[in-house]
Amino acid sequence: MRTGLLFGAGAYAMWGLFPAFFPLLKPAGAVEVLAHRIIWSFVLMVVVVAAVRRFGDLRQISGRVWLLLTAAAALISVNWLIYVYAVNNGHVVDAALGYFINPLVSIALGLVIFREKLNRWQVGALVIALAAVVVLTVDVGSPPLIGLGLALSFGLYGAVKKLVPTDPRVSVGVEAGLAAPFAVAYVVVLQLTGHATFTDHGAQHVVLMVLAGVLTALPLLLFAAAAQRLRMVTLGLLFYLTPAMQLSWGVLVGHEAMPPARWLGFGLIWVALLVFTVDAVRGARADRRVPQASRM
Template identity: 70%
Template sequence: MRPDKRAASSGGLLFGVGAYGAWGLFPGFFPLLKPAGAAEILAHRIVWMALLMVVVVAALRRLGDLRRITGRVWLLLGAASALISANWVIYIYAVNNGHVVDAALGYFINPLVSVALGVLIFRESLNRAQAVALTVAVLACAVLTLELGAPPWISLGLAFSFGFYGLVKKVVPTDPRVSVGIEAALAAPFALAFIVAGAVAGQSAFLSNGPWHAALMVLSGPVTAIPLLLFAVAAQRLPLVSLGLLMYLTPVMQLSWGVFIGQEPMPPARWLGFALIWIALAVFTGDAILRTRRESTRQDLGEPTLDEGKQR
């Protein structure tokens, strides 16, 4: 790997860890927004995030980028906005209704969706260790799914909505900060209309639960925007295979939260799936470390790296 590509990959890894680590802490935040329902919380996330992103994009002097966006990219950003909104409302419902473990299962399945999209659409390849890690992860997801005894609709909804969101973000050429802002802005009119309608009908929890609750609802915007910005950068710098396997960080944190803090049931089959996921992570991480060391050694010796050898 050339130095510039290696630097981009390393930077992408840091951004990815930041995004998935932040998402892993979300089960501790959204219950604080009760008694607001999932739809109202989603609407406020979108509106406050949109306002924040307008300030960010303006401060970075990137408003001019809007004029250079083609019709195709606007359609892609519209699709991304719809997909991430669907993902958010499913996740908020799960966390605020005692289904954190189900949400974690969704994000265990999500990397499989991303890896499959990377292989099928972008023709990304798997080396032997990555294939082993993915096989173990498939087995873990099968064990966890069978344990539920019913189709895991929450899990599948989260996995596929975010998997396709990552696919769209991979092909959007717009600056990540601008694209995230546009996604929020496209959904903001619908979210604002929902908030106004709820207030008129007397069903809004925003201003009826004290200033602390209102402040938390406003804070949901920045809490939403920051990991999305980190993810947008990581999606452009990392292959979908690496990005997909890195996603395991979030469900590991969420599952730990659901079990040890939320006291959700954890029968032996779920513990088995949890152990298999860690095995998959260990194989993937070990392979990544070994490959990095081998490529560094080749560069030190003046030999072509694996990527350069393939190009010759």
């Protein structure tokens, strides 16, 4: 379990530090950064899949799974694009909001897509989260589109991945591979039209752009390793590390505005997460008691 905690904390801490990294890639725009994230993460995943000798898994992927992986590739690309745009344009707090409400969005998607039944605790958490979105909408004058976009894209990505039986290392590589041709084509067009930044801002910029791909794939690999070793409740609790770090960065380093209404909205989200967490811990304890009772 200790190894799993290290893997999980490493993944979430890396995601939490992204607001410090992506501004270093300027003047590259969000779409160019996304393209390089896809290309270089694909290169890394080819090396990883070769190292673990799992290329044979590709022959076992059915047509249905290929469609699911295509959908996953599109969803995670949208998520990355929104996130890079948010971080590079002073919306780190909005990005943090997206990842705070992500577990609650996952509950709602479970109800809608998988017809899962919600208990009273989960319904209560969703109602409180909805109230938070209303407060934030009234405060800003429009829905928190960045936060909702991140939460929905990542929540749907998780829902699709739930249906994919492929080894996580292979599936992440396939997702990057499916998006890589589009990313390469975009980068080539940028280079030919003179709008690319990759080769025009020195060796340091080249290294940072390549590193963006490595930092994209590495936490996904750490997360996959943690998921194999930790209970879902533990993994879910660790998840809060990422948006907490992002919120702290946005407020303390980015000096983003946090008027009272915004604090109220975030406070409601945290109450909803507390309700969700208490319910998850109660459920995990009940699940542990059932096998013990069956052995008596």
